[in-house]
Amino acid sequence: MSGSSAPEELYNAEVVSNERLNDALFVLKVRPDDGAPDFAPGQFINIGLEPRLPEHAGRDGLVKRPYSIASGPSEPLLEFYVRLVENGALTPGLMALEPGDRLWADGRCIGRFTLDTLPEVPAPAERDLVCVATGTGLAPFTSMLREFGPARRAGAPDARFDRMVIVKGVRLAEDLGYAEELEAWDRENDWFTFVPLCSREPDDSGWIGQRGRVGQALESAAFEARCGFALDPARSQIMLCGNPAMVDELEASFAERGFKKHRPRDPGQVHLERYW
Numbered sequence: 557m558s559g560s561s562a563p564e565e566l567y568n569a570e571v572v573s574n575e576r577l578n579d580a581l582f583v584l585k586v587r588p589d590d591g592a593p594d595f596a597p598g599q600f601i602n603i604g605l606e607p608r609l610p611e612h613a614g615r616d617g618l619v620k621r622p623y624s625i626a627s628g629p630s631e632p633l634l635e636f637y638v639r640l641v642e643n644g645a646l647t648p649g650l651m652a653l654e655p656g657d658r659l660w661a662d663g664r665c666i667g668r669f670t671l672d673t674l675p676e677v678p679a680p681a682e683r684d685l686v687c688v689a690t691g692t693g694l695a696p697f698t699s700m701l702r703e704f705g706p707a708r709r710a711g712a713p714d715a716r717f718d719r720m721v722i723v724k725g726v727r728l729a730e731d732l733g734y735a736e737e738l739e740a741w742d743r744e745n746d747w748f749t750f751v752p753l754c755s756r757e758p759d760d761s762g763w764i765g766q767r768g769r770v771g772q773a774l775e776s777a778a779f780e781a782r783c784g785f786a787l788d789p790a791r792s793q794i795m796l797c798g799n800p801a802m803v804d805e806l807e808a809s810f811a812e813r814g815f816k817k818h819r820p821r822d823p824g825q826v827h828l829e830r831y832w
């Protein structure tokens with residue numbers, strides 16, 4: 557800890573709401589004292605609390621972790637979609653936060669998992685943006701959709717994509733946070749498709765959506781049947797976010813299909829964000 561100040565003195569943001577979706581998932585909305593910082597959809601921010609165990613404290617006494625921002629940049633609150641890691645250093649404390657509680661939020665948003673880092677070719681007006689998430693890896697994509705969806709719907713020239721697909725894999729249907737919002741976008745916009753998949757939903761649960769893992773929804777025939785177009789390296793940009801095993805597996809399988817990892821000096825089609 558630096559100096560003699562208590563870690564809580566570093567707190568600079570207030571919890572506005574903390575909605576539990578189930579035993580492990582929650583949506584945390586936070587108001588930074590100085591207002592939400594500028595960010596691009598897809599970026600993340602570090603947030604922190606005083607740790608429950610001293611060994612988790614960083615140099616300033618807080619335990620900090622990065623979280624993708626789920627809200628759009630024009631929204632007044634920062635929104636985070638978080639999964640509890642049992643015995644994790646930070647998430648049990650985040651999950652216990654109540655409205656009015658304080659925490660630390662960095663004033664700097666970082667990361668290059670953003671639409672402005674996509675290569676110039678294909679042009680946004682011809683680009684299919686295919687976003688693949690496991691679990692809370694959805695967060696960057698809700699931010700992108702909330703920010704650029706209205707422009708796309710209005711046919712604005714600064715829309716960042718022609719068609720957008722979100723493929724989201726979870727174990728159980730109860731883990732499908734944001735499903736209502738995404739289903740509404742899907743219903744109301746023919747350029748947007750939401751593909752939720754459950755890998756371990758019991759057969760008799762009444763779930764009528766797709767079963768399996770995200771890779772299955774991306775196989776050529778399944779993807780085309782559901783989304784109405786084929787994945788094509790000439791116009792599809794693929795963004796993968798969440799569980800590193802999923803990211804690694806899909807990066808390899810897309811490479812076999814002619815999609816390569818994007819690098820600023822060597823443009824490609826596959827963009828990655830690993831959560832651990």
Ligand SMILES: Cc1cc2nc3c(=O)[nH]c(=O)nc-3n(C[C@H](O)[C@H](O)[C@H](O)COP(=O)(O)OP(=O)(O)OC[C@H]3O[C@@H](n4cnc5c(N)ncnc54)[C@H](O)[C@@H]3O)c2cc1C
Pocket residue numbers: 600621622623624625636637638639640641643644645646647648667691692693695829830831832
């Ligand atoms: C760029 C970036 C953005 C992120 N955005 C989000 C987000 O929007 N929502 C979110 O829930 N998490 C996000 N994370 C993960 C987050 O930073 C923390 O690692 C996570 O919340 C666990 O923190 P913890 O201190 O409770 O666990 P720790 O004590 O740090 O334990 C972490 C360990 O738990 C395991 N683990 C199991 N499930 C997860 C999981 N879902 N995430 C991380 N580790 C897991 C891993 O083995 C990992 O090494 C992001 C990570 C990165 C790098």
